[in-house]
Amino acid sequence: MAAVLEVENLATHFALREGLVKAVDGVSFSIAPGEVLGLVGESGSGKSVTGFSIMGLVDPPGRIVSGSIRLEGRELVGLSEDEMRGLRGRRVAMIFQDPMMTLNPVLRIDTQMIESVLAHDRVSEKAARARAAAALTQVGIPSPEERLASYPHQFSGGMRQRVAIAIALLHRPALIVADEPTTALDVTIQSQILAEAQKLCRESGAALLWITHDLAVVAGLADRVAVMYAGRIVEQGQVDDVLDHPLHPYTKGLIGSVPSGAMRGSRLAQIPGATPSLGRLPPGCAFAPRCPRVIDVCRVTSPPESQREGRRLRCHNAEPAP
Amino acid sequence: MLAFIIRRLAQAVVVVLAMVSIVFFGAYVVGDPVWMMAPGDATQEQIEEIRRTFGFDQPAHVQFLRFLADIARGEFGRSYVHGSSAIGLILERMPATLELAFAALVFAILFGIPLGLYAGLKPDHWFSRAVMAGSILGFSLPTFWVGLMLIMLFSVMLGWLPATGRGPTVNVLGVETSLLSLEGWRHLMLPAINLGLLKLSLVIRLTRSGAREASLQDYVKFARAKGLSQGRIIGVHILKNILIPIVTVLGLEFGSLVAFSVVTETIFAWPGMGKLLLESIQRLDRPLIVAYVMVVVLLFVTINLIVDILYSALDPRVRITGAES
Numbered sequence: 323m324a325a326v327l328e329v330e331n332l333a334t335h336f337a338l339r340e341g342l343v344k345a346v347d348g349v350s351f352s353i354a355p356g357e358v359l360g361l362v363g364e365s366g367s368g369k370s371v372t373g374f375s376i377m378g379l380v381d382p383p384g385r386i387v388s389g390s391i392r393l394e395g396r397e398l399v400g401l402s403e404d405e406m407r408g409l410r411g412r413r414v415a416m417i418f419q420d421p422m423m424t425l426n427p428v429l430r431i432d433t434q435m436i437e438s439v440l441a442h443d444r445v446s447e448k449a450a451r452a453r454a455a456a457a458l459t460q461v462g463i464p465s466p467e468e469r470l471a472s473y474p475h476q477f478s479g480g481m482r483q484r485v486a487i488a489i490a491l492l493h494r495p496a497l498i499v500a501d502e503p504t505t506a507l508d509v510t511i512q513s514q515i516l517a518e519a520q521k522l523c524r525e526s527g528a529a530l531l532w533i534t535h536d537l538a539v540v541a542g543l544a545d546r547v548a549v550m551y552a553g554r555i556v557e558q559g560q561v562d563d564v565l566d567h568p569l570h571p572y573t574k575g576l577i578g579s580v581p582s583g584a585m586r587g588s589r590l591a592q593i594p595g596a597t598p599s600l601g602r603l604p605p606g607c608a609f610a611p612r613c614p615r616v617i618d619v620c621r622v623t624s625p626p627e628s629q630r631e632g633r634r635l636r637c638h639n640a641e642p643a644p
Numbered sequence: 645m646l647a648f649i650i651r652r653l654a655q656a657v658v659v660v661l662a663m664v665s666i667v668f669f670g671a672y673v674v675g676d677p678v679w680m681m682a683p684g685d686a687t688q689e690q691i692e693e694i695r696r697t698f699g700f701d702q703p704a705h706v707q708f709l710r711f712l713a714d715i716a717r718g719e720f721g722r723s724y725v726h727g728s729s730a731i732g733l734i735l736e737r738m739p740a741t742l743e744l745a746f747a748a749l750v751f752a753i754l755f756g757i758p759l760g761l762y763a764g765l766k767p768d769h770w771f772s773r774a775v776m777a778g779s780i781l782g783f784s785l786p787t788f789w790v791g792l793m794l795i796m797l798f799s800v801m802l803g804w805l806p807a808t809g810r811g812p813t814v815n816v817l818g819v820e821t822s823l824l825s826l827e828g829w830r831h832l833m834l835p836a837i838n839l840g841l842l843k844l845s846l847v848i849r850l851t852r853s854g855a856r857e858a859s860l861q862d863y864v865k866f867a868r869a870k871g872l873s874q875g876r877i878i879g880v881h882i883l884k885n886i887l888i889p890i891v892t893v894l895g896l897e898f899g900s901l902v903a904f905s906v907v908t909e910t911i912f913a914w915p916g917m918g919k920l921l922l923e924s925i926q927r928l929d930r931p932l933i934v935a936y937v938m939v940v941v942l943l944f945v946t947i948n949l950i951v952d953i954l955y956s957a958l959d960p961r962v963r964i965t966g967a968e969s
Binding site for chain 2: 407410411412415424426428430437441473486489
């Protein structure tokens with residue numbers, strides 16, 4: 323089946339006073355209908371900027387400098403703001419990290435949902451309201467008619483995130499970009515939201531790009547995973563393969579830093595050093611200064627992308643196959 | 645809500661009493677009104693006679709208590725100069741002042757919010773920089789000087805607008821207004837701009853900082869992600885959030901517009917209560933001064949109350965806590 327989203331060699335740079343920051347630098351991936359791709363990385367790895375680039379919501383001084391983003395075969399890079407606005411919310415929707423901040427505090431839920439319907443469809447306000455109520459039911463909010471007349475502050479964080487998901491689903495988009503939507507929630511609510519999102523995507527056939535720093539979330543939710551480091555995807559493949567047998571030293575380090583029952587009592591592994599500043603990357607591989615498997619060539623040239631065992635990998639000296 | 649309003653009114657009474665005392669003793673210290681009231685060639689006996697008639701021979705606290713007792717009976721005193729009821733004189737002049745203050749406020753909002761929004765949403769544009777520089781001028785130039793400059797430019801040099809007076813007024817339901825005739829508007833224009841200039845700068849700066857802050861919020865980005873038009877995002881999502889501080893500040897500022905229209909009214913010979921106050925201070929017309937202060941305090945309290953009610957209409961979070969308390 324044709325991919326819903328194909329991103330090729332995407333580069334989004336920020337021209338700051340301190341210099342050019344290559345937040346996203348040559349990222350390629352694709353997502354099939356109904357598929358969940360987990361985009362994993364530390365803060366500052368460029369994963370959120372990747373999401374905003376797809377939405378066409380990168381604000382100056384940031385700019386997509388090269389590459390291509392195709393949504394259902396249509397090229398998004400270079401579309402006018404008006405054309406892009408017509409797609410946002412309709413074919414591609416986004417869920418944000420902090421549900422406390424994404425709903426406008428002074429507008430009622432119905433206002434915020436109805437305006438989303440009316441932004442793309444010429445229907446009566448009554449019809450739009452009915453659709454809003456149906457969407458709330460879909461995400462498991464009881465007595466939606468009453469809840470529609472509430473303000474955001476009358477909802478809990480989990481409920482607000484459900485509302486945000488309901489808004490994202492209003493137009494049955496082909497792709498949903500979810501930028502750490504469970505990070506700000508309690509663990510129990512987190513798993514509910516995860517299950518809900520997974521179920522809704524299966525039902526509606528929407529592809530899901532799930533941006534997160536939490537490997538556990540990816541393990542439970544995603545079909546495939548892409549690991550990002552310093553603006554590049556260093557490893558991507560089927561989620562079980564990658565998590566069970568990471569080939570890139572960074573992926574291995576990430577997985578090693580997650581505490582687990584089997585390692586009780588032993589020292590928690592960690593990746594030495596800190597994420598490099600994107601404005602001052604080392605000449606070779608960005609991970610080289612922290613890498614346990616570093617070899618001479620790593621410090622000189624950035625590794626090209628290679629295919630191995632059904633994965634895409636950027637490493638000069640990857641882990642041996644299992 | 646009713647309990648809230650009653651509590652507010654009780655506070656108002658206390659504030660009025662405190663203000664009246666301060667002003668009464670202030671006016672008492674400033675000078676002896678007898679010299680203003682007596683004719684130039686009055687004999688010592690005549691002066692003593694006036695002093696006894698008005699009770700000025702009594703000690704200050706006796707005069708004050710007598711004054712309070714009068715107020716309690718609803719007797720606010722007669723103007724020494726005009727001989728008629730002090731409150732009546734003020735109320736008679738009040739429509740002119742309210743009209744001027746209202747026009748100044750409308751001027752400030754009508755121009756301030758669009759300019760502020762523009763400056764906040766496009767902070768690097770040359771026009772935004774010009775607006776911000778202009779607003780600093782609006783803040784720092786003294787009102788009397790700007791008034792004189794306006795008169796010089798528009799009345800003397802260009803001859804477009806009249807420099808003094810209120811022009812012809814139309815009586816609507818017993819209130820004289822100049823808003824209903826072109827000539828009235830022409831008279832109102834310069835004083836309103838003069839009085840509103842400071843508030844215009846204030847509105848511009850408030851709107852700008854609010855818009856800058858709001859435009860970085862996640863809810864604006866989320867609204868964009870929903871595919872809403874720019875107009876709806878600015879006009880509904882951003883504006884409704886920044887209106888909260890603007891309404892609060894402007895409400896309070898309306899009181900100050902009324903109370904301190906003294907300068908503008910004097911320059912443009914606008915027949916309002918500010919001009920009356922200035923004349924009364926010069927003549928030590930104590931009842932009028934005190935009555936003026938009472939009216940202004942009541943005005944402030946009422947405005948504060950209206951602002952509180954409006955505020956809860958704008959911000960749903962306030963509404964909830966208000967209902968619970």
